[in-house]
Amino acid sequence: MVLVQAGSTEMVEKFRFYDTEQRAMIDWLSTRSPDVWHAVSVYLNFDFAEDVFEWILTRPECDLATAAAYFWRCEPSDMLEYLAKEPEKWREDDDYLAVVKLVDRVKAGFYSRSEILYVGHDxxxxxxxxSWILAEARMLRDIARDAGEGNLPWTLPESLVPPFGHRPAIVSAEENPETSLDVQRLLEALGTRFGLSKSKRVETVEVQKPRWANPLNWFKSLGTKKH
Known part of the structure; x- marks a missing residue:
């Protein structure tokens, strides 16, 4: 496994004013690979890890599967249905704005890395x-057709519709949220609790711990995006 130097001093320093728990997670992730970012991100609680999500999703090395997992967890059809009636509301809500920015990055080709297999969740x-995500995708297309794409702040990027990618995320046991107590403690500090059903877990392949790995410490139920 190759260490990705995603955590440049400038990037990590940008988050110096964020709360201690999020900064601890960002610091830990900054020395890990995009596969680890993906494995951890599916366990992050939406209500208490917004800055961690932002850090992951704005890294050029972030895998498309990670962006897709975030997008579909936002329950985008409910969001877009509301915005079809109140198209300017996204400017007033950080949650809506985060999705607008994500969609813009996807459509601009920002997520050029697409290696991790993504088949959806639940x-x-x-x-x-x-099947839930495929139904959600159909609803998004219907909303765009009925409202008119020009009347919406965003429409579905088809590249986020599964399946895509070709392999599981590759992580070591010390980096895997399902096996590492250190990672679980970091997650617990951000409002996540272990006890997920198998359908919510990310498929991973464990490898021998890389010499550069230096796990920290930390898992509350998966957060649901608030509208």
Whole structure:
């Protein structure tokens, strides 16, 4: 595994005024690979890790699967249905603005790395791909058709619709939220609790701990985006 030098002094310093728990997570992630960012991001609580999400999603090395997982967890059809009626409201709400910025990055080709397999989340028994996300995608297309794309702040980037990617995220046991007590403690400090069903977990492949890895310490239920 190759260490990605994502945590330049300038990037990490930008977050110096954020709360201690988020800064601890950002510092830890800044010396990890995009695969680790992905494995950790699916466990982050939306209500208490907004700055961590921003840090991950604005890194050029961030994998498209990580951006997609965030997007679909935002329940975008509810969001876009509301914005079809109140198209300017996104300017007044940080949650809406975060999705607008994410969609803009996706459509601009910002997420050029697309290696991690993404089939969605909340898989039902026997599913190999999330039927819920496919239904959500159809709803987004319908909303855009009915409202007119020019009347909406964003429309569905088709590149976020699964499946895409070709391999599981590659992490060491010391970096895996399901096996590392250190990572679980970091997550717990940000409002996450362990006890997820298998359908919510990210598929990972564990590798021998890289010599550069230096795990810290920390998992509350997955946060749901507030509208």
């Amino acid at each position: 898989l039902r028994p026997g599913e190999e791909m999330s």
